[in-house]
Amino acid sequence: MHRNIRQAVASALAAALLSTSAGARAERPSSARDRLVAQAHTAVDEGRFADARELWMAVWKLERSQVAACNIGALSFRIGEMPAAVRWLSLCKEIMRAPKTPAERALYESRLVDLARARQLSGELRILAPAGATVTIDGAPVEIEDDKPVPVEPGRRVVRAALDGKTATTEVDVPRGELREVRLSFAAPPEAPRVASPVVPAPPPPSRPGPTTALVVGGLGLSATFAALGGVMLVGAERREEAVLASARAAGPNGCFRVRWPMCQEAVSAHGDMRTYRALGVAGLITGGAVLAATLGYTFYPRGQAEVRVALDHFTFAGVF
Numbered sequence: 001m002h003r004n005i006r007q008a009v010a011s012a013l014a015a016a017l018l019s020t021s022a023g024a025r026a027e028r029p030s031s032a033r034d035r036l037v038a039q040a041h042t043a044v045d046e047g048r049f050a051d052a053r054e055l056w057m058a059v060w061k062l063e064r065s066q067v068a069a070c071n072i073g074a075l076s077f078r079i080g081e082m083p084a085a086v087r088w089l090s091l092c093k094e095i096m097r098a099p100k101t102p103a104e105r106a107l108y109e110s111r112l113v114d115l116a117r118a119r120q121l122s123g124e125l126r127i128l129a130p131a132g133a134t135v136t137i138d139g140a141p142v143e144i145e146d147d148k149p150v151p152v153e154p155g156r157r158v159v160r161a162a163l164d165g166k167t168a169t170t171e172v173d174v175p176r177g178e179l180r181e182v183r184l185s186f187a188a189p190p191e192a193p194r195v196a197s198p199v200v201p202a203p204p205p206p207s208r209p210g211p212t213t214a215l216v217v218g219g220l221g222l223s224a225t226f227a228a229l230g231g232v233m234l235v236g237a238e239r240r241e242e243a244v245l246a247s248a249r250a251a252g253p254n255g256c257f258r259v260r261w262p263m264c265q266e267a268v269s270a271h272g273d274m275r276t277y278r279a280l281g282v283a284g285l286i287t288g289g290a291v292l293a294a295t296l297g298y299t300f301y302p303r304g305q306a307e308v309r310v311a312l313d314h315f316t317f318a319g320v321f
Contacts, residue, residue, distance in 0.1 A: 123174030
């Protein structure tokens with residue numbers, strides 16, 4: 001059956017392209033097109049969608065019309081070739097004229113629905129390659145047009161670019177219904193070896209006295225103490241916040257509508273404690289970090305005494321190192 005279809009397509013194309021000779025006149029392209037269209041409709045009626053698509057491909061070679069592009073895309077969708085359906089239905093959408101009748105509008109919407117569904121069932125690659133490079137996906141050549149996404153079957157794809165003997169290859173996983181971007185670039189040619197100039201050893205830096213061990217240990221201990229104090233205060237702040245919420249819930253569904261209620265007074269007191277603990281905790285962590293930074297700075301770059309002062313809300317911590 002496929003052989004007969006191919007023979008019919010070849011005969012129609014030969015008849016369309018045959019030139020006039022020996023008093024015989026070739027069949028006009030329009031007649032060949034009409035015959036191919038009729039055969040394509042017959043194949044669709046008989047459920048032979050692959051044959052019908054092949055016939056419409058022959059029509060496209062004769063006449064690059066929106067009807068041919070739309071039918072190729074729709075038939076590709078029917079036989080489950082989703083990347084081909086995305087390519088042809090996208091072209092159909094670009095060249096299709098605005099619908100004027102209810103029938104044309106229904107057909108237009110049907111093509112858009114098929115396109116959206118085909119995109120959900122396939123993946124897309126946006127390939128950025130050097131200008132002029134030949135690009136292949138899994139060994140099949142593809143054309144890159146204005147950075148337009150290339151529809152592909154979902155799964156692991158091998159993308160390759162070649163130009164002037166240079167190649168770049170990458171593998172990418174393309175999930176169904178998603179777009180992935182691939183950047184291909186050629187490795188820079190190796191640089192010519194350079195003659196190393198004689199290295200003159202730099203004079204050793206002047207020695208300087210190191211920090212006293214007691215001061216460094218004291219600074220690290222003080223930093224850890226402030227950090228631990230900050231952590232304890234923050235934990236206390238969380239517990240006081242829980243107490244605020246518990247007191248508010250105890251006041252009933254309307255919350256603390258009347259502040260004079262005992263549970264509302266407890267909520268206000270717990271809220272004040274929470275703010276105090278949180279301020280102390282944050283100040284402790286900041287002070288611990290500042291002391292640690294000052295200790296490390298003095299350890300590696302001793303310059304003398306340094307004063308650290310941290311202020312938060314109503315609390316101020318100061319120290320001289």
